[in-house]
């Protein structure tokens with residue numbers, strides 16, 4: 065059942081910061097924060113889908129003033145309970161339409177969060193909303209996976225993520241609708257618990273077109289936070305869009 069916190073309710077929030085994903089390794093977080101602090105260029109930053117503050121808190125500790133938008137009160141409660149968290153102002157709402165009364169030198173969306181918007185229309189609306197929040201010369205940074213469709217043989221829809229005797233996970237793709245669900249099963253004391261989260265996967269070129277519709281232009285695309293080149297083999301990208309000065 066989906067509640068008012070969307071797919072990131074209390075059950076997810078409780079476990080979010082224990083996640084074993086690479087995204088939580090200090091080396092990964094620090095590298096992302098270096099890039100974002102650089103791009104904020106002394107101004108204020110806005111995180112779309114700020115969650116429990118995995119990135120926002122260390123960014124604020126670098127001296128960047130950070131605000132956030134998030135749908136999930138449960139995720140944001142975790143952020144506000146952490147040291148320094150209560151100083152981060154979060155607006156509860158949908159980041160494709162919610163307006164925060166400020167302008168920013170940096171708006172960012174990390175960890176595939178843009179794909180939580182499940183229609184092309186909502187993703188386009190998000191770019192337009194970002195453009196309205198940016199000061200002239202401001203940047204929008206998006207970190208997102210390249211859709212893993214090359215892992216699918218013809219006629220197949222499922223990409224396994226991991227398996228163990230008690231945990232398994234798989235993605236299900238639908239090319240017709242560009243939808244993707246990530247599915248997780250965990251067995252405890254012989255009982256399975258199942259969770260499924262829906263996304264809309266999006267191509268780098270499609271994001272560029274959305275940016276163009278919103279009056280933004282691509283200024284950099286890297287294969288990751290270490291700013292290495294984005295290539296044919298890249299599995300994700302960090303893209304930087306700029307709002308023109310004039």
Ligand SMILES: C[S@@+](CC[C@H](N)C(=O)[O-])C[C@H]1O[C@@H](n2cnc3c(N)ncnc32)[C@H](O)[C@@H]1O
Pocket residue numbers: 069070072112113114115116117118119133134135136139157158159160174175176177180181
């Ligand atoms: C993948 S988590 C990322 C959290 C955090 N940015 C991080 O990197 O750990 C996505 C976050 O975006 C929020 N979210 C998803 N869709 C949203 C929407 N349409 N509007 C606002 N927040 C949303 C979720 O509640 C969740 O906190």
